[in-house]
Every structure is written in structure tokens, then in C-alpha cells.
Amino acid sequence: MIAAALSLSVRVAIVATILVTIAGTLTGRVLARRAFRGREVVETLLTLPLVLPPTVTGYALLVVLGRSGLGLPIPFTWLACVVAAAVMSFPLMHRAARVAFEELDPRHTLTAASLGASRLRSFFSIELPLARRGLAAGIALAFARGLGEFGATLLLAGNIPGRTQTLPLAVYEASLTGENRAALVLCLLLTGVSIAVLLLVARLGRSR
Amino acid sequence: MSVLAAEIRGTGAVALEVSMRAEPGITVVFGPSGAGKSTLLKTILGAIRPTSGRVALGERVLFDSERGIDVPIRRRRIGVVFQDAEPFPHLDARANVAFGVRSGDRAQRADSWLSRVGGSALAAKRGSVLSGGERQRIALARALAAEPEVLLLDEPLSGLELASREQVGALLLTLRRESRIPFVLVTHDPREALRLGDRLVYLERGRVVAEGTPAELLAPGGAAAHAAGSTNWLRAVVLESGGDEARVDLGGTVVVTAPLSAPPGTVVDLALPAEEPILARGEVSGVSARNSLPGIVSSLTERDGIVSVIVATPVPLRVHVTPESARDLELAPRVKVIVLVKATAFRP
Numbered sequence: 001m002i003a004a005a006l007s008l009s010v011r012v013a014i015v016a017t018i019l020v021t022i023a024g025t026l027t028g029r030v031l032a033r034r035a036f037r038g039r040e041v042v043e044t045l046l047t048l049p050l051v052l053p054p055t056v057t058g059y060a061l062l063v064v065l066g067r068s069g070l071g072l073p074i075p076f077t078w079l080a081c082v083v084a085a086a087v088m089s090f091p092l093m094h095r096a097a098r099v100a101f102e103e104l105d106p107r108h109t110l111t112a113a114s115l116g117a118s119r120l121r122s123f124f125s126i127e128l129p130l131a132r133r134g135l136a137a138g139i140a141l142a143f144a145r146g147l148g149e150f151g152a153t154l155l156l157a158g159n160i161p162g163r164t165q166t167l168p169l170a171v172y173e174a175s176l177t178g179e180n181r182a183a184l185v186l187c188l189l190l191t192g193v194s195i196a197v198l199l200l201v202a203r204l205g206r207s208r
Numbered sequence: 209m210s211v212l213a214a215e216i217r218g219t220g221a222v223a224l225e226v227s228m229r230a231e232p233g234i235t236v237v238f239g240p241s242g243a244g245k246s247t248l249l250k251t252i253l254g255a256i257r258p259t260s261g262r263v264a265l266g267e268r269v270l271f272d273s274e275r276g277i278d279v280p281i282r283r284r285r286i287g288v289v290f291q292d293a294e295p296f297p298h299l300d301a302r303a304n305v306a307f308g309v310r311s312g313d314r315a316q317r318a319d320s321w322l323s324r325v326g327g328s329a330l331a332a333k334r335g336s337v338l339s340g341g342e343r344q345r346i347a348l349a350r351a352l353a354a355e356p357e358v359l360l361l362d363e364p365l366s367g368l369e370l371a372s373r374e375q376v377g378a379l380l381l382t383l384r385r386e387s388r389i390p391f392v393l394v395t396h397d398p399r400e401a402l403r404l405g406d407r408l409v410y411l412e413r414g415r416v417v418a419e420g421t422p423a424e425l426l427a428p429g430g431a432a433a434h435a436a437g438s439t440n441w442l443r444a445v446v447l448e449s450g451g452d453e454a455r456v457d458l459g460g461t462v463v464v465t466a467p468l469s470a471p472p473g474t475v476v477d478l479a480l481p482a483e484e485p486i487l488a489r490g491e492v493s494g495v496s497a498r499n500s501l502p503g504i505v506s507s508l509t510e511r512d513g514i515v516s517v518i519v520a521t522p523v524p525l526r527v528h529v530t531p532e533s534a535r536d537l538e539l540a541p542r543v544k545v546i547v548l549v550k551a552t553a554f555r556p
Contacts, residue, residue, distance in 0.1 A: 107290050110255050113281035114288045115308030115354045125307075129298045 002182060004162045005170035006189070008078060012166060013146040016085035020093045020142045025135060028097025029127070050091040054151025058084060061156045080157035081164055085146035093142040100134025101127065137204045144197035148190060210266040210357040212390050214251075218258035222247050224414040230358065230390035234380070236405035236422060237394045240435050244414040245394040249360050252392070253288055254281040265357050287356030291363040293347035295335030301346045302331040308354030321349040324386075325379060341372025348376075348383065361393040365400055380404055398426050398436035402443055402477050408432065423459070428482075428526035429506065429518045438516070440480040440526050442554070446470050453498065453551055461523040464498040465554040476556055482528040484553035487517065488546040489537055498551040501525075505543045508534065515539070519547050 031043055049057050061083060066075045074080050104127060112122040128135070150168040157164035159173065167186055174183035212230040222244035228235075237245050250256045252263055260273040265286075270279045295304040306318035322328050325345040330338065338346060344364055351359055364380070365373045381404065384391055395401055401408055405422040410432040418431030423443040425432040444456035446468060454468040456476065470476050486497065503521035510516075515534040517527045525547055529539075539545070 105294065108294070108296060110253065110281065111288060111290070111293075111350075112296075112307070114253060114284070114286055114356075115350070116282050116285075116310065117307070118282060126296060130296075 001161060001165075001170060001174075002186060005165050005167050005186070008081065008163075008165065009147055009167040012078065012081040012085050013143055015082045016089060016146040017139060017143045019082070019086045020090050020146070021135075021139050024090055024093030024138060024142070025097045025128075027094050028099075028138075029101050029123070031094075032098045032101035046094050047091040049088050049152075054088060054149070055155055057087060058152030058155030061087060061152065065156070075156055076158045076160065076164060078157070078164060081149075081153050081166055084152040084156045085149040088149050088152050089142040089145035092145055093138040096134055096138025096141065097131070100131035100138070103134070104130050133204045137201045140197045140200050140204070144194050147193060210389055212252070212263075212265055212358045212392065214248075214261070214263045216248065216251050216258045216261040216263065218247070218251060218256065218261070220247055220256060222414045224248060224251065224258065226411070226414070226416055228409050228416060228419075230392050230407070232388050232390050233406035234384050234391045234393055234404050235407045235409060236401045237392060237409050237411055238398070238401045238405075238422075238425075238432055238435070239396065239411035239417075241396055242413075243411040245396070245411055246362055247414075248411070249288075249362050249392065249394050252358075253286055253360055254279065254284050268357075285355070285357045287351030287354060287359040289344065289347045289351050289359070289361045289364050292340070292367040293343055293364065295338065295343055295346045295350065297334065297336035300332050300334050301327060301338070301342075304335055304346055305349045305353050308350060310355060317353060318349075321353040322346075324383075325349040339372070340368045341376055344368065344372075344376045345379065348379065352383065352387070356389065358389055359387075359391045361391060363395055364393065366395070366397065377403060396435075398432075398439070398441045399477060399479065402426055402441050410435070428524040430524075433526070438482040438526065438528060440482060442478045442480060442523070444476055444478050446472050446474050446476055448472060456554075458523040461501060461521045463501070463549065463554065464551045465556075466552045468556060470556075478554040478556060480525065480549065480554050482516065482526040484549065485525060485527045486548040487519070487527055487529060487533070487537060487539070488548060489544075491546060492548065495548060496550065497548040499547070499549040501547040501549065503545055503547055505539055505541055505545055507541060508539055510534075519545060521547060525549075 027046055031039060062075055063069055065072045074083060108126055109122055112126045148168055153166060154169060159165055159169045167190055171183055171186045174186060215227045216224050218224040224244050224247060226248055237248060239245055247256060251258050263271040269277050270284050271277060302318045305321050306314040309317045322331055325348055327345045327349060330342055365376055368376060393404060402422045408420060408422040408425050409416055410418040410425055418425055424430055426436050426441045428440055442458050444458050447455040447457055449468045449470060449472055454465045455462060456465055468476060501521045503519040505517055506520045507518045508515055510531060514528050515531055517529060517539060518524050519527060527547060
């Protein structure tokens with residue numbers, strides 16, 4: 001049970017982190033540098049999963065993606081775990097990226113433009129490298145959040161051992177069925193990963 | 209040969225209403241802080257959009273509100289060096305300079321520019337580890353390597369220590385001589401304006417108040433003099449510099465100064481604080497002051513308990529005296545006076 005849950009969790013967290021990294025970097029960059037009407041409304045919507053109860057987010061996803069909504073064959077598959085983890089960890093990446101881009105000296109981008117660089121070139125060869133520490137911190141946080149996702153996953157993906165049972169769900173089941181040793185091992189595993197991620201984030205922040 | 213012509217009206221932090229031209233050589237935009245100097249520069253660059261106006265480089269129109277033209281920054285071919293200009297910190301100096309090279313062997317072009325700014329030894333150093341003066345050298349090379357048609361410099365020397373300010377200033381003069389494009393340099397430092405400027409545009413509260421040579425505008429009584437503070441900024445030609453004293457011509461008035469390192473025939477900038485000279489109504493003998501300059505008072509203004517007297521010697525010199533001295537000497541316009549100045553009061 002532990003091995004299956006661990007391998008699923010890692011796979012889910014990696015795929016979700018890749019999706020979230022791309023999406024969060026783009027939204028963070030846009031909201032950091034573009035002034036447009038309704039910017040704060042968009043910001044609020046993007047960070048909503050951070051404050052909503054995860055079960056609410058999970059239920060909303062189920063309604064939107066499931067038979068009553070788009071009818072996608074996602075709910076109760078491993079992809080559902082990915083979607084749940086991605087939606088829940090997205091705000092962390094988005095905020096980290098927004099702060100990282102806001103902190104860039106705008107004179108660097110002005111200079112790059114004056115040297116004839118296109119927006120794309122300026123983004124990839126100046127902005128991304130300069131924002132890399134903040135982005136890396138966001139990626140680490142998003143990964144940890146995705147790995148530990150529980151509430152939304154439970155509603156959207158269910159708790160099917162070997163198919164959609166991630167580590168946190170395995171902890172839940174182990175504790176319910178009185179398998180205390182298994183629960184303890186899983187808890188230690190998740191705690192260890194989380195501590196490692198937080199230390200990494202702190203280091204990225206310090207050596208700025 | 210490109211000429212920058214800008215007519216700009218804008219309502220930003222500083223409301224601009226400026227019309228200016230810059231020909232090859234260094235055009236200094238001078239003025240007190242808050243005059244809109246940097247806003248003007250950013251508007252020419254294209255980072256700030258003016259409410260209306262026109263910016264052109266030679267035949268090429270970069271901005272025209274009437275015709276709806278607004279060329280993006282990357283196609284304007286305007287080089288820019290900011291104050292404390294940081295090279296891209298994650299790239300080494302060579303990659304910084306190569307960033308804007310448009311054609312040919314980029315690394316080779318970059319190296320040749322690095323050597324022109326005396327930065328060959330820095331080629332492999334990251335932008336983040338360079339000193340202030342080194343940063344400005346790299347920033348200058350980076351801007352010029354992209355073959356701009358005008359170079360904008362925003363207080364390029366302000367953040368530097370005295371020694372590197374001298375060196376980077378000298379480098380700017382060298383680059384100007386070798387280049388055929390206009391340099392537009394923003395500064396609030398009159399010494400920098402005098403030393404580097406071929407032309408001076410004097411800006412106050414977003415408007416051009418005067419244009420001319422730095423020497424004439426910064427001279428006591430000149431249009432920009434009050435922004436230059438109480439110091440007489442003098443441009444002088446060295447006549448004799450060997451021995452215990454030097455003699456220089458201020459442009460019609462020859463004075464004795466402390467020894468100068470510059471050889472005869474060269475131009476030096478001297479600062480004479482207005483508090484230094486002494487005024488007398490007649491010839492005085494037995495004083496240590498080496499300069500005794502007859503002149504005529506051209507104006508008196510009293511402010512904050514100090515009377516600022518401008519004396520035509522014929523080169524105008526500003527002298528500060530107390531209201532009591534002004535009364536005792538019966539100073540008034542057209543009164544003849546002698547200006548006594550110690551040789552050491554002229555500071556290079």
C-alpha cells in the first residue's frame with residue numbers, strides 16, 4: 001500500500017508541479033508587469049484556492065469537470081489527483097512568481113529592449129534568469145503542497161487504493177483502520193519531505 | 209550624421225513641455241532635481257509615452273502623436289546608460305556587451321568594445337561583482353556595441369567615487385570624439401555639465417529655460433547659475449603651469465592659481481566658492497592674495513542674510529558678502545571694485 005501510494009504521489013506531484021510552474025510563471029509575470037482593469041479581481045480569483053476549504057475546491061472541480069459539467073473522463077482517475085494538486089498549489093507558484101517579477105529592476109528590461117531584444121528574448125534571457133530564485137522557491141512550495149494535497153483530491157479523485165490513493169489519503173485510511181505503524185511511517189515520510197522543501201526555500205531566500 | 213529632435217508635452221510626475229535638439233557631441237540636460245530631466249530621457253527612449261509631441265532621429269520619426277507613430281523601444285536604436293547602471297548581473301561582461309551586437313562575430317565585437325572602454329580584463333567577470341566605475345564602462349560598451357543612433361546617459365557619474373568619476377568622465381569624452389552620434393547626458397552636477405557638455409539645455413519644472421554653452425549658462429549671472437549653487441564654475445585655458453604658480457585665462461580675465469598638472473594650452477575647469485573672494489573699493493597693498501582684479505559690480509541680490517554680488521572682471525565672478533559689508537562699501541550696480549582672490553581659492 002505504501003509503495004503504491006508513494007509512487008503515485010510522487011508522479012502526481014511532479015506532473016502537477018510542471019503544469020503549475022508554467023502557468024504560475026506566466027500569470028505571475030502578467031500580473032506583475034501589466035496594468036489592466038480588473039487586475040485585482042483576477043488576482044483574487046487566482047489565489048482563491050489558497051483560502052477556500054479544499055473540499056469546496058474539490059467539489060467545484062468535480063461539478064465543472066464531471067458529468068454535470070464538461071463531462072471529461074477525469075474524475076476518479078490519477079489525472080484527477082494531478083488536477084486537484086495543481087489547482088491547490090497554483091496560488092503558491094503564482095504569488096512567488098508575481099513577487100519575483102515585481103522585484104526585478106525595470107531598468108534591466110528597458111535596457112534589453114533598447115539593445116533591440118524582442119519581448120520573448122528579454123523574458124527568456126533576462127527576466128527568467130534574474131527571477132530564478134523566487135521562481136525556484138515557488139516551485140519547491142508548489143511541489144510540497146501538491147504532494148500533501150488531501151481534501152480536493154478526496155472529492156475529485158476518490159480514495160481508490162492503487163489508483164487514486166495518494167500518500168495523504170493512505171495516511172487517512174491507515175489511521176481509520178487502526179494501522180498505526182503504517183500511518184506513522186507515512187507521516188514521517190511526508191514530514192521529512194516538507195522539512196526538506198522548507199529548508200530549500202529558506203536557502204533560496206537567503207542567498208538572494 | 210543623426211540629429212535628435214524632440215518636442216514633448218507630457219503629464220507625468222513632472223509636467224513636461226520641452227523642445228530640444230541634440231547634435232553629435234554631448235548635450236547636457238541640466239537642472240535641479242524634480243526638473244523632469246529623467247522623465248525627458250525616458251520619454252525620448254520610449255519608456256514613457258508623452259501626451260503629444262514628436263521625436264525624430266534624423267529623418268526617422270520615432271514618435272508623432274498627430275500621425276499616430278510610436279516606434280517600440282527595441283526598434284528605436286537608442287542606447288541608454290542609467291545611473292548606477294547595472295550590467296545584467298547573471299551575465300559576464302563579455303556577454304553583457306555582446307547582448308546587443310547586431311551583426312558579425314558577437315564575441316569578437318564585444319571584445320573590441322571592451323578594450324575601447326578599458327574593460328578587457330573584466331570580460332569574464334559577472335555583472336554582479338563589478339565596481340561602480342567598472343559597471344559604467346561595461347554599460348557604455350554594451351550600449352554602444354548595439355550601434356545606437358543616439359546615446360542617453362542618466363546621471364552616469366553620480367553614484368561614483370571621485371577617482372572613477374574622473375576616469376569615466378574622461379572615457380565619455382574619448383567616446384564622444386570617436387563617435388558621430390549625439391550623446392544626451394542628464395546631470396544636476398554643474399561641474400559635470402561644464403566638463404562634459406558641448407551644449408547645455410537648462411530645464412526647470414519641466415520647461416527649457418535656457419540653451420547655450422555650459423560655460424556661458426553656468427557663469428555667474430548666467431541663466432543656469434542659481435541652480436549651480438554659490439560656486440563660480442569657470443572654464444579656463446592654461447597659459448603657464450610650471451613652477452610654483454599657474455596662470456590661466458578665464459576668457460578675458462587672467463588669474464594666478466596654485467600649480468596645475470595640466471600643460472599650457474589645455475582647458476581646465478576651476479571652481480571658485482563665492483565665499484572666497486574679498487571685495488575692496490580701492491587698491492590694497494601688502495596682502496597675500498595673488499589676484500587683484502579690477503571690475504564693475506553688475507548686480508546685487510540679497511537672500512537669507514547674504515548679499516550675492518556679481519562683478520564683471522570682465523569675466524563675471526560671484527562674491528558673497530554680508531549686508532553690513534555691502535553697506536560699508538556702498539556697493540551698487542556700476543560701482544568700481546577690486547576683487548581679491550587667493551591663488552589657492554581656484555580649485556581644479
